[in-house]
Amino acid sequence: MREILKLENVWVGNQEVKILRDINFEVKEREILSIVGESGCGKSLTLRTIIKLLPKNLKLLEGKIYFEEKDITEFQDMEKIRGKKIGMIFQEPSSYLNPLFTIGNQIEEAIKNGKDRKNKKDRVFKILEEMGLSKNVYYQYPHQLSGGMQQRAMIAMAIINNPYLLLADEPTTALDITTAFGIVNLLKNLVNIHNMSIIFVTHDISLASFISDKIIVMYAGIIVEKGNAELIYNNPFHPYTKKLINCLPEKYQKGERIKVIDGEVPTYKNLPKGCPFNPRCEYKIEICEKKLPEEIALENRDVRCFKYGKIMES
């Protein structure tokens, strides 16, 4: 399978803080990759690094980004890639749609090729139908739609040009569970129908393991564990992934107390030395406080932990 996207040793930050550190991963054709982690661990930032829409105070410090095996790190004409080859959908559809224009109008605007107006309208109708929306939606304003419909409209906008890669930044977080699963099924279908790869960012590791082929677990700007989705969900190696999975309610009986992870997520200004997870880690050894562990390649996964072998046994 072809590699659609590859990040190599990507560092993002500014002079004061480094937020993303040494990010390496690749996405293959027709693959769904999930990025999970707590709030503020750099998931969304990773997506925005790929599409080069970083907040003003941050920039790409180091590393290379390859898209379709071409180096786009220094690429200036991102307008040619955004929307056309890489689509993006966001967390809260209501605020990511322009309140002043009808849905049809906004989707049409996203169409990059083709000048014919009638043809464009037909294409919009087609994509709305594919998204399970009625033709009426074309003439409606964002505030007249429900959250789920808005998200479908956003997805329609993002995929109307048939991009190779869809970046989904927590598309289900603001939705209720049934609508969320509707959206998830929709995304899964896209992979088959449009030959699309998806990077799916979410808090929910069980949802991630359900929809994706691969999972990346991030903590404080580094990838702590990445690999086959099912494998990681059923048998996590990194202590952070373990604890994260241990926080899921389905792992507990009714009335039991859920074991949350002790301690706080460190702020980027006072990151602990060495492995950022070491203050909250129960398997901490001396070296954890001194050195950031390298990514260790194991069978079907990479783990960034000094003690991965021993943890596995305990």
Place this chain on the structure above:
Amino acid sequence: MKIVLKRLKKRNKISYISFCIIIFLYSVAFFADFIAPYPYNKQFREYPLCPPTRIHFFDHNKNFHLRPFVYEIKLVNPALNQYEVIKNKIYPVYFFVKGEKRKILGIFTSERYLFGTKQGKIFLFGTDIHGRDIFSRILYGARISLSIGVIGVSISFVLGFLIGGISGYFGGKIDNLLMRLVEIFMMFPSFYLMLALRAVFPLNLSSFQIYILIVVILSLIGWAGLARIIRGMVLSIKEEEYVLAAKALGLSTFKIIFRHIIPNTSSYTITAITLSIPGYILGESALSLLGLGIQEPYPSWGNMLSVSVGNLRILSTAPWMLIPGFFIFLTIICFNFLGDGLRDVLDPKNW
């Protein structure tokens, strides 16, 4: 457009009525050639400062006439401009009456006008010192006074959007430079700036040149404050999520500014546009009042008013000379109401 009007009619009666009045005023100004009974520069030397002619249906014998008529009037005391009505001379008022040949809209000539008398004179709003019909002059003056607002506003809004939009969106050095420029314009009191700008240009220009000059001067004053406000709004709107989404869709900077950012300032700008049109009408009036605007014999509401305001005796003996002021007032208040109504109606969230 139709939907907007429908909503306006339903939600805000006053602004709908204002809108109708504005449309009426503009169409009257457009067809002034046809509606006005006399040309704007036609002087009736024997009728200076004649009071408004009364239109009657009953004559002095209490006989009813189906066709309205006017009496003959005669100047009895030229020193005090006193007139006498001669009751046995009756001149009926006809529609589509024949008169002098005149060009209509500068294209075709006509000798029939909306209304008039075959003999005798009809001065609906009286006459001025030179015996010119004020009603006709108001119609012709409306062309200048009403168009100056719209054209002036469009020029200064284009400038304001362009400079404010660029300044707010790009920020940094461009922003700094443009905003200092804006401050230079805002620093001067606008009235003196207007006078100073007018003083730069010669006085003996043709009326059309003066008209263009006034429009340019007024819009040069108007854009600065607007650019400031647009910049501020753009600064906040460009951080909105839908702008990020538009960027992620790969839209060009131009499209993002003019389709996603500027339209979202519309709740403010639509009101601002309608509210600033009166400023231009008043600005023209003020210039004309000082004799720096539209020159006689061309009428504008401002210079018609200036004659009467400059002369206290005229004010007391011929109050009909103030009628142009009423039209300025009417236009301004209508634009204000319309602006208020439009702001409510145009926001899709209120639908």
